[in-house]
Amino acid sequence: MEIGTIYLVGAGPGDPDLLTVRAARLIERAEVIVHDGLVSRDILAMARPDAQLISVAKQRSKHTLPQDQINALLVREAKAGRDVVRLKGGDPLIFGRGGEEAEDARAAGVAVEIVPGISAANGAAAAAQIALTHRDASSVVSFVAGQCKGLSDQDWTGLAGKGRTLVIYMGVKTAPQIAEKLMADGLAPDMPLAVVENAARPEMRVLRGPLAALPDLVTREAVKSPALIVIGEVTAREDAAIAHFAVEAHQ
Ligand SMILES: C[S@@+](CC[C@H](N)C(=O)[O-])C[C@H]1O[C@@H](n2cnc3c(N)ncnc32)[C@H](O)[C@@H]1O
Numbered sequence: 001m002e003i004g005t006i007y008l009v010g011a012g013p014g015d016p017d018l019l020t021v022r023a024a025r026l027i028e029r030a031e032v033i034v035h036d037g038l039v040s041r042d043i044l045a046m047a048r049p050d051a052q053l054i055s056v057a058k059q060r061s062k063h064t065l066p067q068d069q070i071n072a073l074l075v076r077e078a079k080a081g082r083d084v085v086r087l088k089g090g091d092p093l094i095f096g097r098g099g100e101e102a103e104d105a106r107a108a109g110v111a112v113e114i115v116p117g118i119s120a121a122n123g124a125a126a127a128a129q130i131a132l133t134h135r136d137a138s139s140v141v142s143f144v145a146g147q148c149k150g151l152s153d154q155d156w157t158g159l160a161g162k163g164r165t166l167v168i169y170m171g172v173k174t175a176p177q178i179a180e181k182l183m184a185d186g187l188a189p190d191m192p193l194a195v196v197e198n199a200a201r202p203e204m205r206v207l208r209g210p211l212a213a214l215p216d217l218v219t220r221e222a223v224k225s226p227a228l229i230v231i232g233e234v235t236a237r238e239d240a241a242i243a244h245f246a247v248e249a250h251q
Contacts, residue, residue, distance in 0.1 A: 004078040007085045008092040010077045010117015012146050013127075013200040014040040018118050026115065030085040032077050034070070038089025038179075038226060040201070063160070067097060071104035077108040091119040095145055095169050121167040124199035124228045128206045130235055132165050137233045140164040146171025146229070157185050165232035172227050176215040183229070187211060192236035197227040208235060 007026050012018035019027070024084035027033065029045045035044065037057030042072035044053060054073070056065045065073070077084045092098030092114060105112045125132045132141045142159040146168040148240055160182055171178050183189055197205045209217045213232065217223070 004083040005111045007075050007113050008098045009087050009115040010091040011039045011043050011087050012118040013120050013123030015200045016042050022115050026085050030069050032082050033085045035087040039087050071101050075108040091117045094119045102149050124196035127200045128196050134234050138165045143167050147170050160187050160231045165234050167228040169230045172223050172225050175218040179214040187218045193231040194235040195229050
């Protein structure tokens, strides 16, 4: 029996129109799809009616299936002769543990193909019309993870500030510690930021304010995951704000 292939596929931020053509083709023809909670229903609806959909959705404090068991599941399916589409929100190689899944598959002698996706940062930037880099405002962009584990050990010095953009994934729950950490690193309390919730989805919200007000903003507006925090002058450019109002006005 021939061993199947594991396809690590990026599903983008949620809108099926933002899938790559390769991702859409793989989803449409897959026999087995192993997917995360961030993959939208509209995208899962593209699967064949007889496809087996296996959810390994994780919540921040609760793992329905530990990562090593997910890796083992992928290998088992491939060794049973099936091609497996491992579908992940955004891009599989940005805070998606795609690297670990690929390493385990290769070690087990299973072929892996990786199909990139539009990461939440790119999806949010486009949908909220925030230029992550801008000739007049930012020439550096960094992606960091704001989840609790290891937050205080992470060195973010120099990643945010004048001429730079910092995009924080998984930072909703730790917003107060994030604001404190950045200000302790010398970032001005009035540094502008935007919180983009449900980017590139119909229910998207873009909330803006200064760094010092981040914890209040998140609490007052009851921001929920998935959301990104984008910090830097690019979030306060008048053209970005006006473009966003124009989009809202037409909805
Ligand atoms: C485990 S990470 C996965 C990132 C994903 N691999 C990517 O490239 O976008 C999950 C985090 O991505 C961010 N995220 C994913 N989809 C999002 C969306 N549609 N809008 C805003 N943030 C999103 C949130 O910060 C969420 O907590």
